[in-house]
Amino acid sequence: xxxxxxxxxxxxxxxxxxxxxxxxxxxxxxxxxxxxxxxxxxxxxxxxxxxxxxxxxxxxxxxxxxxxxxxxxxxxxxxxxxxxxxxxxxxxxxxxxxxxxxxxxxxxxxxxxxxxxxxxxxxxxxxxxxxxxxxxxxxxxxxxxxxxxxxxxxxxxxxxxxxxxxxxxxxxxxxxxxxxxxxxxxxxxxxxxxxxxxxxxxxxxxxxxxxxxxxxxxxxxxxxxxxxxxxxxxxxxxxxxxxxxxxxxxxxxxxxxxxxxxxxxxxxxxxxxxxxxxxxxxxxxxxxxxxxxxxxxxxxxxxxxxxxxxxxxxxxxxxxxxxxxxxxxxxxxxxxxxxxxxxxxxxxxxxxxxxxxxxxxxxxxxxxxxxxxx
Numbered sequence: 001x002x003x004x005x006x007x008x009x010x011x012x013x014x015x016x017x018x019x020x021x022x023x024x025x026x027x028x029x030x031x032x033x034x035x036x037x038x039x040x041x042x043x044x045x046x047x048x049x050x051x052x053x054x055x056x057x058x059x060x061x062x063x064x065x066x067x068x069x070x071x072x073x074x075x076x077x078x079x080x081x082x083x084x085x086x087x088x089x090x091x092x093x094x095x096x097x098x099x100x101x102x103x104x105x106x107x108x109x110x111x112x113x114x115x116x117x118x119x120x121x122x123x124x125x126x127x128x129x130x131x132x133x134x135x136x137x138x139x140x141x142x143x144x145x146x147x148x149x150x151x152x153x154x155x156x157x158x159x160x161x162x163x164x165x166x167x168x169x170x171x172x173x174x175x176x177x178x179x180x181x182x183x184x185x186x187x188x189x190x191x192x193x194x195x196x197x198x199x200x201x202x203x204x205x206x207x208x209x210x211x212x213x214x215x216x217x218x219x220x221x222x223x224x225x226x227x228x229x230x231x232x233x234x235x236x237x238x239x240x241x242x243x244x245x246x247x248x249x250x251x252x253x254x255x256x257x258x259x260x261x262x263x264x265x266x267x268x269x270x271x272x273x274x275x276x277x278x279x280x281x282x283x284x285x286x287x288x289x290x291x292x293x294x295x296x297x298x299x300x301x302x303x304x305x306x307x308x309x310x311x312x313x314x315x316x317x318x319x320x321x322x323x324x325x326x327x328x329x330x331x332x333x334x335x336x337x338x339x340x341x342x343x344x345x346x347x348x349x350x351x352x353x354x355x356x357x358x359x360x361x362x363x364x365x366x367x368x369x370x371x372x373x374x
Contacts, residue, residue, distance in 0.1 A: 006285065009074055017307045020311075021337070023062075025336060030047055069269050071308070072159070076225060079230075092170075103351045108136060108309070111310060112313070115313055128149060132147075143209070145208050150313055161216055162216075178237065182224055185224060193214070215258075218257075303341070303345055306348055
Protein backbone atom coordinates (compact mmCIF):
# COMPACT_ATOMS: atom_id res chain seq x y z
CA UNK A 1 0.00 0.00 0.00
CA UNK A 2 1.18 3.52 -0.81
CA UNK A 3 0.40 4.67 2.71
CA UNK A 4 3.00 2.32 4.22
CA UNK A 5 5.55 2.46 1.40
CA UNK A 6 5.83 6.25 1.22
CA UNK A 7 4.87 7.61 4.61
CA UNK A 8 6.18 11.06 3.74
CA UNK A 9 3.51 11.40 1.04
CA UNK A 10 0.83 11.43 3.72
CA UNK A 11 2.52 14.33 5.47
CA UNK A 12 2.94 16.27 2.23
CA UNK A 13 -0.64 15.59 1.14
CA UNK A 14 -2.07 16.63 4.51
CA UNK A 15 0.09 19.74 4.73
CA UNK A 16 -0.85 20.70 1.17
CA UNK A 17 -4.56 20.50 1.96
CA UNK A 18 -4.10 22.71 5.04
CA UNK A 19 -2.00 25.24 3.10
CA UNK A 20 -4.64 25.54 0.37
CA UNK A 21 -7.42 25.92 2.94
CA UNK A 22 -5.50 28.63 4.79
CA UNK A 23 -4.65 30.44 1.56
CA UNK A 24 -8.18 30.50 0.18
CA UNK A 25 -9.86 31.51 3.46
CA UNK A 26 -7.28 33.82 5.04
CA UNK A 27 -5.41 35.29 2.07
CA UNK A 28 -7.07 34.95 -1.35
CA UNK A 29 -10.52 36.00 -0.13
CA UNK A 30 -9.15 39.35 1.04
CA UNK A 31 -6.34 39.94 -1.45
CA UNK A 32 -8.38 39.03 -4.53
CA UNK A 33 -11.86 40.09 -3.52
CA UNK A 34 -12.98 40.75 -7.10
CA UNK A 35 -12.18 37.16 -8.09
CA UNK A 36 -13.65 35.72 -4.89
CA UNK A 37 -16.91 37.61 -5.38
CA UNK A 38 -16.86 36.74 -9.07
CA UNK A 39 -17.11 33.03 -8.26
CA UNK A 40 -20.55 33.72 -6.75
CA UNK A 41 -21.25 36.44 -9.34
CA UNK A 42 -21.81 39.16 -6.73
CA UNK A 43 -20.31 42.61 -6.37
CA UNK A 44 -16.90 42.74 -4.63
CA UNK A 45 -16.89 44.07 -1.10
CA UNK A 46 -14.58 46.71 0.30
CA UNK A 47 -13.10 44.67 3.14
CA UNK A 48 -10.51 45.93 5.60
CA UNK A 49 -7.21 44.11 5.11
CA UNK A 50 -6.36 41.76 8.01
CA UNK A 51 -3.28 42.73 10.02
CA UNK A 52 -1.29 39.75 8.68
CA UNK A 53 -2.20 40.09 5.01
CA UNK A 54 0.55 42.43 3.81
CA UNK A 55 3.25 40.40 5.53
CA UNK A 56 2.07 37.26 3.72
CA UNK A 57 1.79 39.06 0.38
CA UNK A 58 5.29 40.51 0.80
CA UNK A 59 6.77 37.11 1.63
CA UNK A 60 8.54 35.67 -1.47
CA UNK A 61 6.35 32.56 -1.52
CA UNK A 62 2.78 31.93 -2.64
CA UNK A 63 1.55 29.45 -0.06
CA UNK A 64 -1.47 28.46 -2.14
CA UNK A 65 0.57 27.46 -5.18
CA UNK A 66 3.24 26.02 -2.88
CA UNK A 67 0.59 23.64 -1.51
CA UNK A 68 -0.77 22.83 -4.98
CA UNK A 69 2.79 21.96 -6.10
CA UNK A 70 2.77 18.90 -3.85
CA UNK A 71 -0.60 17.75 -5.21
CA UNK A 72 0.81 17.91 -8.75
CA UNK A 73 4.07 16.18 -7.80
CA UNK A 74 2.30 13.43 -5.85
CA UNK A 75 0.05 12.80 -8.86
CA UNK A 76 3.12 12.45 -11.07
CA UNK A 77 4.90 10.25 -8.55
CA UNK A 78 1.98 7.83 -8.31
CA UNK A 79 0.94 7.70 -11.96
CA UNK A 80 3.29 4.88 -12.98
CA UNK A 81 2.48 2.53 -10.07
CA UNK A 82 -1.18 3.26 -10.79
CA UNK A 83 -0.77 2.39 -14.47
CA UNK A 84 1.14 -0.78 -13.60
CA UNK A 85 -1.91 -2.23 -11.83
CA UNK A 86 -4.09 -2.37 -14.91
CA UNK A 87 -3.94 -4.51 -18.02
CA UNK A 88 -5.46 -1.95 -20.37
CA UNK A 89 -6.13 1.74 -20.85
CA UNK A 90 -9.85 1.06 -20.34
CA UNK A 91 -9.23 -0.47 -16.90
CA UNK A 92 -7.06 2.47 -15.88
CA UNK A 93 -9.67 5.01 -17.01
CA UNK A 94 -12.45 3.15 -15.20
CA UNK A 95 -10.35 3.13 -12.03
CA UNK A 96 -9.71 6.87 -12.24
CA UNK A 97 -13.40 7.58 -12.81
CA UNK A 98 -14.39 5.48 -9.80
CA UNK A 99 -11.64 7.08 -7.75
CA UNK A 100 -12.31 10.73 -8.59
CA UNK A 101 -15.72 11.41 -10.11
CA UNK A 102 -18.27 10.28 -7.44
CA UNK A 103 -16.64 12.34 -4.67
CA UNK A 104 -16.24 15.27 -7.04
CA UNK A 105 -19.92 15.20 -8.02
CA UNK A 106 -21.02 15.16 -4.36
CA UNK A 107 -18.68 17.98 -3.35
CA UNK A 108 -19.46 20.22 -6.31
CA UNK A 109 -23.22 19.60 -6.07
CA UNK A 110 -23.11 20.45 -2.37
CA UNK A 111 -21.27 23.66 -3.15
CA UNK A 112 -23.96 24.57 -5.68
CA UNK A 113 -26.61 23.99 -3.00
CA UNK A 114 -24.84 26.52 -0.80
CA UNK A 115 -24.85 29.04 -3.66
CA UNK A 116 -28.55 28.32 -4.33
CA UNK A 117 -29.38 28.90 -0.66
CA UNK A 118 -27.30 32.10 -0.68
CA UNK A 119 -29.32 33.51 -3.59
CA UNK A 120 -32.59 32.19 -2.14
CA UNK A 121 -31.99 34.16 1.04
CA UNK A 122 -31.24 37.25 -1.04
CA UNK A 123 -34.26 36.71 -3.35
CA UNK A 124 -32.00 36.43 -6.38
CA UNK A 125 -31.92 33.95 -9.29
CA UNK A 126 -29.43 31.10 -9.40
CA UNK A 127 -26.37 32.69 -11.08
CA UNK A 128 -25.14 29.86 -13.33
CA UNK A 129 -26.62 28.39 -16.49
CA UNK A 130 -27.21 24.65 -16.77
CA UNK A 131 -24.66 24.23 -19.55
CA UNK A 132 -22.10 26.02 -17.38
CA UNK A 133 -22.84 23.68 -14.46
CA UNK A 134 -22.78 20.57 -16.66
CA UNK A 135 -19.38 21.55 -18.06
CA UNK A 136 -18.09 21.49 -14.49
CA UNK A 137 -19.64 18.14 -13.67
CA UNK A 138 -17.84 16.53 -16.62
CA UNK A 139 -14.50 18.35 -16.34
CA UNK A 140 -14.75 20.22 -19.65
CA UNK A 141 -15.32 23.71 -18.25
CA UNK A 142 -12.00 25.04 -19.48
CA UNK A 143 -12.30 23.36 -22.90
CA UNK A 144 -15.59 25.15 -23.57
CA UNK A 145 -14.20 28.39 -22.15
CA UNK A 146 -16.62 28.86 -19.25
CA UNK A 147 -15.61 31.09 -16.37
CA UNK A 148 -14.69 29.65 -12.99
CA UNK A 149 -17.39 28.66 -10.53
CA UNK A 150 -15.12 26.93 -8.05
CA UNK A 151 -11.65 28.35 -7.58
CA UNK A 152 -9.82 25.14 -6.72
CA UNK A 153 -10.87 22.70 -9.45
CA UNK A 154 -8.58 24.14 -12.15
CA UNK A 155 -5.73 21.89 -11.00
CA UNK A 156 -7.95 18.80 -11.12
CA UNK A 157 -8.87 19.63 -14.72
CA UNK A 158 -5.18 19.63 -15.57
CA UNK A 159 -4.51 16.35 -13.76
CA UNK A 160 -7.40 14.61 -15.55
CA UNK A 161 -5.91 15.49 -18.93
CA UNK A 162 -2.48 14.33 -17.78
CA UNK A 163 -3.89 10.99 -16.62
CA UNK A 164 -5.52 10.42 -20.02
CA UNK A 165 -2.36 11.30 -21.93
CA UNK A 166 -0.20 9.16 -19.64
CA UNK A 167 -2.61 6.25 -20.01
CA UNK A 168 -2.45 6.47 -23.81
CA UNK A 169 1.37 6.61 -23.84
CA UNK A 170 1.55 3.69 -21.38
CA UNK A 171 -0.83 1.59 -23.47
CA UNK A 172 1.40 2.07 -26.54
CA UNK A 173 4.47 0.73 -24.78
CA UNK A 174 5.63 0.62 -21.17
CA UNK A 175 9.36 0.76 -21.80
CA UNK A 176 11.07 4.10 -21.07
CA UNK A 177 7.77 5.64 -19.94
CA UNK A 178 9.18 8.80 -18.28
CA UNK A 179 11.53 9.47 -21.19
CA UNK A 180 8.69 9.14 -23.73
CA UNK A 181 6.40 11.35 -21.68
CA UNK A 182 9.06 14.04 -21.30
CA UNK A 183 9.90 14.01 -25.02
CA UNK A 184 6.22 14.15 -25.99
CA UNK A 185 5.41 17.04 -23.63
CA UNK A 186 8.46 19.06 -24.73
CA UNK A 187 7.62 18.56 -28.44
CA UNK A 188 3.96 19.46 -27.87
CA UNK A 189 4.99 22.56 -25.92
CA UNK A 190 7.25 23.73 -28.78
CA UNK A 191 4.48 23.08 -31.33
CA UNK A 192 1.86 24.93 -29.30
CA UNK A 193 4.26 27.82 -28.73
CA UNK A 194 4.75 28.04 -32.50
CA UNK A 195 0.99 28.11 -33.10
CA UNK A 196 0.54 30.73 -30.38
CA UNK A 197 3.25 32.93 -31.90
CA UNK A 198 1.84 32.56 -35.42
CA UNK A 199 -1.75 33.44 -34.51
CA UNK A 200 -1.20 35.84 -31.60
CA UNK A 201 -3.34 38.92 -32.21
CA UNK A 202 -5.44 37.22 -34.88
CA UNK A 203 -9.22 37.16 -34.44
CA UNK A 204 -9.72 33.39 -34.37
CA UNK A 205 -12.38 31.73 -32.23
CA UNK A 206 -10.22 28.77 -31.23
CA UNK A 207 -7.21 30.76 -30.00
CA UNK A 208 -8.26 30.34 -26.36
CA UNK A 209 -7.64 26.59 -26.81
CA UNK A 210 -4.00 27.36 -27.66
CA UNK A 211 -3.70 29.44 -24.51
CA UNK A 212 -5.31 26.61 -22.53
CA UNK A 213 -2.90 24.08 -24.05
CA UNK A 214 0.09 26.19 -23.02
CA UNK A 215 -1.16 26.33 -19.45
CA UNK A 216 -1.84 22.60 -19.31
CA UNK A 217 1.49 21.63 -20.86
CA UNK A 218 3.40 23.79 -18.41
CA UNK A 219 1.79 22.04 -15.47
CA UNK A 220 2.24 18.67 -17.18
CA UNK A 221 5.96 19.33 -16.85
CA UNK A 222 5.56 19.92 -13.13
CA UNK A 223 3.62 16.67 -12.76
CA UNK A 224 6.27 14.84 -14.81
CA UNK A 225 8.94 15.94 -12.36
CA UNK A 226 7.16 13.73 -9.83
CA UNK A 227 7.21 10.85 -12.34
CA UNK A 228 10.98 11.26 -12.81
CA UNK A 229 11.51 11.25 -9.05
CA UNK A 230 9.55 7.99 -8.83
CA UNK A 231 11.64 6.35 -11.57
CA UNK A 232 14.84 7.45 -9.85
CA UNK A 233 13.64 6.28 -6.44
CA UNK A 234 12.75 2.88 -7.90
CA UNK A 235 16.14 2.77 -9.69
CA UNK A 236 14.48 2.50 -13.07
CA UNK A 237 16.63 5.35 -14.38
CA UNK A 238 20.10 6.50 -13.38
CA UNK A 239 20.95 9.69 -11.50
CA UNK A 240 22.48 11.09 -14.68
CA UNK A 241 19.31 10.48 -16.69
CA UNK A 242 17.08 11.78 -13.89
CA UNK A 243 19.10 14.98 -13.62
CA UNK A 244 18.98 15.38 -17.40
CA UNK A 245 15.22 14.86 -17.61
CA UNK A 246 14.47 17.08 -14.63
CA UNK A 247 16.84 19.74 -15.95
CA UNK A 248 15.05 19.84 -19.31
CA UNK A 249 11.61 19.96 -17.64
CA UNK A 250 12.63 22.73 -15.25
CA UNK A 251 14.28 24.75 -18.01
CA UNK A 252 11.13 24.48 -20.13
CA UNK A 253 8.89 25.24 -17.16
CA UNK A 254 10.47 28.67 -16.64
CA UNK A 255 11.16 29.35 -20.34
CA UNK A 256 9.35 31.61 -22.86
CA UNK A 257 7.55 28.49 -24.16
CA UNK A 258 4.86 29.54 -21.73
CA UNK A 259 3.53 32.82 -20.41
CA UNK A 260 5.93 35.25 -18.76
CA UNK A 261 6.51 33.58 -15.39
CA UNK A 262 5.15 35.02 -12.17
CA UNK A 263 8.35 35.15 -10.12
CA UNK A 264 6.72 34.42 -6.76
CA UNK A 265 4.69 31.51 -8.13
CA UNK A 266 7.75 30.13 -9.92
CA UNK A 267 9.79 30.28 -6.72
CA UNK A 268 6.95 28.48 -4.93
CA UNK A 269 6.89 25.68 -7.51
CA UNK A 270 10.67 25.28 -7.60
CA UNK A 271 10.96 25.24 -3.82
CA UNK A 272 8.13 22.73 -3.62
CA UNK A 273 9.87 20.44 -6.10
CA UNK A 274 13.19 20.72 -4.25
CA UNK A 275 11.60 19.78 -0.93
CA UNK A 276 9.60 16.96 -2.52
CA UNK A 277 12.60 15.44 -4.31
CA UNK A 278 14.78 15.63 -1.20
CA UNK A 279 12.19 14.04 1.08
CA UNK A 280 11.32 11.24 -1.37
CA UNK A 281 14.88 10.35 -2.32
CA UNK A 282 16.31 10.45 1.19
CA UNK A 283 13.41 10.14 3.66
CA UNK A 284 10.55 8.38 1.82
CA UNK A 285 9.82 5.96 4.66
CA UNK A 286 11.88 7.30 7.57
CA UNK A 287 9.82 10.43 8.25
CA UNK A 288 6.57 9.61 10.01
CA UNK A 289 4.02 11.90 11.62
CA UNK A 290 3.75 10.94 15.28
CA UNK A 291 1.63 11.82 18.27
CA UNK A 292 -1.54 13.87 18.18
CA UNK A 293 -0.22 16.05 15.34
CA UNK A 294 0.70 12.91 13.42
CA UNK A 295 -2.80 11.47 13.79
CA UNK A 296 -4.30 14.78 12.69
CA UNK A 297 -2.10 15.22 9.62
CA UNK A 298 -2.67 11.59 8.55
CA UNK A 299 -6.42 12.12 8.93
CA UNK A 300 -6.27 15.27 6.80
CA UNK A 301 -4.24 13.30 4.25
CA UNK A 302 -6.96 10.65 4.09
CA UNK A 303 -9.70 13.23 3.48
CA UNK A 304 -7.54 15.61 1.41
CA UNK A 305 -9.36 15.03 -1.88
CA UNK A 306 -12.84 16.12 -0.69
CA UNK A 307 -11.18 18.88 1.37
CA UNK A 308 -9.53 20.26 -1.74
CA UNK A 309 -12.45 20.03 -4.15
CA UNK A 310 -15.22 20.89 -1.70
CA UNK A 311 -14.14 23.88 0.37
CA UNK A 312 -14.33 27.01 -1.80
CA UNK A 313 -18.02 27.52 -2.57
CA UNK A 314 -19.45 26.55 0.84
CA UNK A 315 -16.68 28.48 2.61
CA UNK A 316 -17.11 31.67 0.63
CA UNK A 317 -20.91 31.54 0.95
CA UNK A 318 -20.65 31.32 4.74
CA UNK A 319 -18.09 34.10 4.85
CA UNK A 320 -20.24 36.43 2.73
CA UNK A 321 -23.34 35.62 4.79
CA UNK A 322 -21.52 36.58 7.98
CA UNK A 323 -20.44 39.90 6.46
CA UNK A 324 -23.90 40.70 5.08
CA UNK A 325 -25.45 40.06 8.49
CA UNK A 326 -23.03 42.38 10.27
CA UNK A 327 -20.94 39.62 11.83
CA UNK A 328 -17.21 39.05 11.67
CA UNK A 329 -15.93 37.25 8.59
CA UNK A 330 -13.86 35.10 10.93
CA UNK A 331 -17.04 33.49 12.23
CA UNK A 332 -17.62 32.46 8.63
CA UNK A 333 -14.10 31.06 8.39
CA UNK A 334 -14.57 29.16 11.67
CA UNK A 335 -17.85 27.63 10.47
CA UNK A 336 -16.25 26.88 7.10
CA UNK A 337 -13.47 24.84 8.69
CA UNK A 338 -15.99 22.86 10.74
CA UNK A 339 -18.14 22.20 7.68
CA UNK A 340 -15.21 21.28 5.41
CA UNK A 341 -13.73 18.73 7.80
CA UNK A 342 -17.11 17.15 8.64
CA UNK A 343 -18.17 17.03 4.98
CA UNK A 344 -14.82 15.60 3.90
CA UNK A 345 -14.90 12.88 6.55
CA UNK A 346 -18.39 11.81 5.43
CA UNK A 347 -17.53 11.92 1.71
CA UNK A 348 -14.30 10.03 2.32
CA UNK A 349 -15.96 7.20 4.25
CA UNK A 350 -19.30 7.01 2.47
CA UNK A 351 -18.22 7.80 -1.09
CA UNK A 352 -14.44 7.48 -1.62
CA UNK A 353 -13.99 4.29 0.37
CA UNK A 354 -17.29 2.82 -0.82
CA UNK A 355 -16.47 3.31 -4.50
CA UNK A 356 -12.90 2.07 -3.97
CA UNK A 357 -14.36 -1.18 -2.64
CA UNK A 358 -16.84 -1.41 -5.49
CA UNK A 359 -14.01 -0.73 -7.91
CA UNK A 360 -11.98 -3.50 -6.32
CA UNK A 361 -14.88 -5.93 -6.68
CA UNK A 362 -15.38 -4.82 -10.28
CA UNK A 363 -11.78 -5.53 -11.25
CA UNK A 364 -11.62 -8.74 -9.21
CA UNK A 365 -14.73 -10.00 -11.00
CA UNK A 366 -12.94 -9.59 -14.32
CA UNK A 367 -9.74 -11.15 -13.03
CA UNK A 368 -7.73 -7.96 -12.65
CA UNK A 369 -5.66 -6.74 -9.72
CA UNK A 370 -7.69 -4.97 -7.05
CA UNK A 371 -6.89 -1.26 -7.16
CA UNK A 372 -5.80 0.69 -4.13
CA UNK A 373 -5.87 4.38 -3.51
CA UNK A 374 -3.45 6.37 -5.62
